[in-house]
Amino acid sequence: MAVSLAGLLVTLGVAATAPTSASAAPKTAAPKAAPTPAGPAYRHGAVPTVSHASTNPARAQTAASQADLSFHGGVSNVGVTTGPPRVYLVFWGTQWGSPATSAQGYQTLTGDTQGMAPALQAFMKGLGTSGETWSGIMTQYCEGVAAGAQSCPATAPHVGYPTGGALAGVWADTGAAGPAAATAHDLAAEAVAAATHFGNTTAAANRNAQYFIVSPPGSNPDGFNTVQGNFCAWHDWSGDAGMAGGAVSSPFPVAFVNMPYIPDAGSNCGMNFVNRGPSGALDGVTLAGGHEYAEVLTDQF
Numbered sequence: 001m002a003v004s005l006a007g008l009l010v011t012l013g014v015a016a017t018a019p020t021s022a023s024a025a026p027k028t029a030a031p032k033a034a035p036t037p038a039g040p041a042y043r044h045g046a047v048p049t050v051s052h053a054s055t056n057p058a059r060a061q062t063a064a065s066q067a068d069l070s071f072h073g074g075v076s077n078v079g080v081t082t083g084p085p086r087v088y089l090v091f092w093g094t095q096w097g098s099p100a101t102s103a104q105g106y107q108t109l110t111g112d113t114q115g116m117a118p119a120l121q122a123f124m125k126g127l128g129t130s131g132e133t134w135s136g137i138m139t140q141y142c143e144g145v146a147a148g149a150q151s152c153p154a155t156a157p158h159v160g161y162p163t164g165g166a167l168a169g170v171w172a173d174t175g176a177a178g179p180a181a182a183t184a185h186d187l188a189a190e191a192v193a194a195a196t197h198f199g200n201t202t203a204a205a206n207r208n209a210q211y212f213i214v215s216p217p218g219s220n221p222d223g224f225n226t227v228q229g230n231f232c233a234w235h236d237w238s239g240d241a242g243m244a245g246g247a248v249s250s251p252f253p254v255a256f257v258n259m260p261y262i263p264d265a266g267s268n269c270g271m272n273f274v275n276r277g278p279s280g281a282l283d284g285v286t287l288a289g290g291h292e293y294a295e296v297l298t299d300q301f
Contacts, residue, residue: 045295079143086168092177095216128162185245191256224260232269
């Protein structure tokens with residue numbers, strides 16, 4: 001599968017060294033953290049909307065820093081995804097409609113008018129296949145080093161490469177309607193429910209997993225596509241006490257992505273950023289989705 005991820009900026013709070021994967025791109029200047037929209041601190045790695053970036057030029061600065069990134073210590077000794085990444089896609093709510101299977105083997109949904117669900121599945125399944133090199137970039141990051149460190153010894157646990165694809169499971173959770181405006185807590189609770197659905201009910205089972213909570217068309221999770229939103233997607237973890245609504249009580253922590261129905265925001269969230277016309281209608285899905293995927297790999301919790 002051919003995808004374009006030009007312009008993606010990865011990662012907050014991790015140490016960097018030269019890529020360890022044979023397929024990794026050579027290291028130049030370390031990437032600077034992506035601009036963060038005004039809003040709650042739990043919106044980690046938020047991808048800003050075009051309208052917000054255009055009215056906040058200081059926040060939209062994306063010039064590469066000449067300094068390497070530094071490790072900030074992680075959360076409970078967890079800094080990065082250290083094994084092969086596993087992505088679970090959760091299409092939340094009856095609004096998605098009835099499921100079927102496409103000729104390519106992807107789950108389709110009758111309420112998915114723009115085809116976001118199969119596009120997201122194809123993207124995640126294509127990572128780590130056919131000599132794909134973008135995923136190698138993340139393998140330069142590590143944990144297990146002192147806070148403030150800016151390099152990674154070869155012996156440190158590094159981000160894993162998604163050999164054979166990152167897609168680990170798809171769940172159309174259509175037993176009830178999804179919230180019209182889910183809170184951060186609601187999204188985290190759905191991520192914990194998804195982990196249980198997939199049988200990942202221990203911390204070890206979720207150590208290298210991330211859950212994309214994909215809200216249905218027309219919904220506004222955490223204010224997406226509203227004046228208060230200013231973002232296209234963001235990531236967090238279930239134990240973040242700073243979330244709106246508080247942390248989710250669970251015996252195992254999970255990393256999750258707030259993935260709204262990106263096509264609803266049109267060009268404000270990436271439509272036609274790479275391709276012109278109809279072929280670029282879902283550019284924002286892979287751009288925002290790829291950004292958050294990489295953010296979680298390099299900043300698990």
